[in-house]
Amino acid sequence: MGAVVVFAGFLVMLLVFTLSDNVLFHWGLGPAAALACGGVLPSAAIARRRDLRTGSFGLYFPTTLAELKRDREWLTHKAKKKEKRRAGETCADC
Numbered sequence: 001m002g003a004v005v006v007f008a009g010f011l012v013m014l015l016v017f018t019l020s021d022n023v024l025f026h027w028g029l030g031p032a033a034a035l036a037c038g039g040v041l042p043s044a045a046i047a048r049r050r051d052l053r054t055g056s057f058g059l060y061f062p063t064t065l066a067e068l069k070r071d072r073e074w075l076t077h078k079a080k081k082k083e084k085r086r087a088g089e090t091c092a093d094c
Contacts, residue, residue, distance in 0.1 A: 002048060012037060
């Protein structure tokens with residue numbers, strides 16, 4: 001998602017740069033467009049950073065997080081079986 005935001009920002013800045021030479025400065029809107037992009041892009045970056053810090057990224061990847069949870073449980077179970085084998089205990093599902 002972050003790469004998409006950066007690429008979209010690049011396209012917007014490219015568009016503003018291209019238009020500023022031809023149209024925006026002719027209309028007197030060049031500085032206003034530059035200020036708008038200069039304010040929107042950092043605001044989007046700050047909002048994305050806030051999302052990542054609060055952990056709301058879990059909403060974007062529910063399947064991946066569920067798989068990681070299952071993997072963690074499997075590894076914990078496997079580690080417990082290994083400890084039992086080292087201790088010489090027998091377990092039914094080892």
